[in-house]
Amino acid sequence: xxxxxxxxxxxxxxxxxxxxxxxxxxxxxxxxxxxxxxxxxxxxxxxxxxxxxxxxxxxxxxxxxxxxxxxxxxxxxxxxxxxxxxxxxxxxxxxxxxxxxxxxxxxxxxxxxxxxxxxxxxxxxxxxxxxxxxxxxxxxxxxxxxxxxxxxxxxxxxxxxxxxxxxxxxxxx
Numbered sequence: 001x002x003x004x005x006x007x008x009x010x011x012x013x014x015x016x017x018x019x020x021x022x023x024x025x026x027x028x029x030x031x032x033x034x035x036x037x038x039x040x041x042x043x044x045x046x047x048x049x050x051x052x053x054x055x056x057x058x059x060x061x062x063x064x065x066x067x068x069x070x071x072x073x074x075x076x077x078x079x080x081x082x083x084x085x086x087x088x089x090x091x092x093x094x095x096x097x098x099x100x101x102x103x104x105x106x107x108x109x110x111x112x113x114x115x116x117x118x119x120x121x122x123x124x125x126x127x128x129x130x131x132x133x134x135x136x137x138x139x140x141x142x143x144x145x146x147x148x149x150x151x152x153x154x155x156x157x158x159x160x161x162x163x164x165x166x167x168x169x170x171x172x173x
Contacts, residue, residue: 003056008035047096067160067162088123094131101167111164111167113162113164139161
């Protein structure tokens, strides 16, 4: 089993879109074409995981997070992190997270990530906790606001708890 992590390239958008369509998720090639354009402008880094040469998953590092607290503090965000269902529980997500944290560490010592709050995100919640991510203390966030006591909302993919992790800086040799 050979896991390889590399940057998104021009041949990836259609391959990625088709792979997610095969598992019943609607992710358009245009989304990944946009990611590639933003990567070329230095706004994001999109990491692609391959298992034995086949697309298995991806993660982004957003240098300027859309989440207000991260944006204000200059915390890069690991974003839109996905591993195909058939490849989960094989270490691919951990390798993507390792590489994303390495990329962030080249610029700063704190990484941020958001996670959904219902059971579909259970595996991610556990992974992030095991990796040392802790809630940022702002509560849950949806679209453009923090939810407060008494608020009513629909629980969906847009209801997110944001977490941060202090990365240890590599010591010079």
